[in-house]
């Protein structure tokens with residue numbers, strides 16, 4: 001697993017004052033993800049915006065939530081309950097890289 | 098010789114900031130919290146600091162797992178923040194000159210006290226620094242030295258290490274030739290789960306909150322270092338290790354009991370307070 005690379009692909013969207021990664025991920029996700037050394041499973045998880053899967057793989061929940069919220073383009077306070085519901089049976093997987 | 102004159106620790110829960118600054122919100126718990134911050138601002142003023150040592154963390158913004166320091170001193174001439182995504186949430190901005198001479202003195206002094214601080218000449222402060230600065234020194238009239246602690250990307254330093262680094266900072270400051278009066282302002286977390294299956298808007302584990310604040314406030318150094326393991330934090334929420342910055346404050350205070358320590362609930366969150374008048 002290239003968990004660090006997955007985290008990096010996630011982090012650069014929300015936690016970044018440069019909005020270019022966000023634009024690229026929305027418009028040409030395959031091209032954006034070529035910049036990272038990912039397994040097929042990780043790439044697919046990101047392409048599908050499968051947050052439950054990415055969470056289970058150990059992506060840092062803090063950045064995963066802001067990533068998901070940025071893509072949903074909703075205020076965090078409204079988005080959070082929907083996002084949390086996706087994870088409800090998944091426990092607390094380690095996010096150590 | 099430089100002198101540490103005051104230590105104040107608060108939470109940086111974004112909801113606390115949003116409720117405090119919503120002038121339409123006059124519910125009793127909010128009014129009480131505003132009064133508390135008024136008192137803390139006065140205590141800080143009464144301590145007559147020349148510079149604020151601002152202890153917090155970085156939320157994987159400036160610092161990431163490509164190159165993660167355990168403890169880092171910001172030493173560029175100017176500090177400002179937070180990041181755009183935080184401004185979008187309504188979190189406060191702050192800017193201040195950095196006391197570069199003190200920042201360098203801390204890094205250099207660390208080598209004599211078994212702490213190799215990382216340093217940065219290019220960083221932004223995020224809400225872990227802007228919230229305590231904005232609510233404790235809204236005048237924005239003092240230089241700062243920001244300290245960034247890794248509490249988010251494991252392996253993170255142990256409670257004993259946070260305590261030792263706090264002790265070392267106190268020694269380093271007191272050995273500096275400059276005559277400046279230094280106050281430490283800090284933010285941290287109580288129990289919290291963010292982006293995880295147990296996320297709530299409020300306290301994740303109130304029992305942990307009261308237990309841990311009491312242990313630090315009483316100055317029970319051995320219990321703090323023994324009990325506050327990463328595993329124990331994890332039981333009470335996935336980012337509860339953010340409490341460790343308060344352990345650094347206990348080290349700065351050389352383990353003496355705090356002058357004031359408590360939790361002020363303000364729905365939905367618990368808000369911690371620590372003050373050491375020195």
Ligand SMILES: [Fe+2]
Nearest residue numbers: 109225286339
């Ligand atoms: Fe935080």
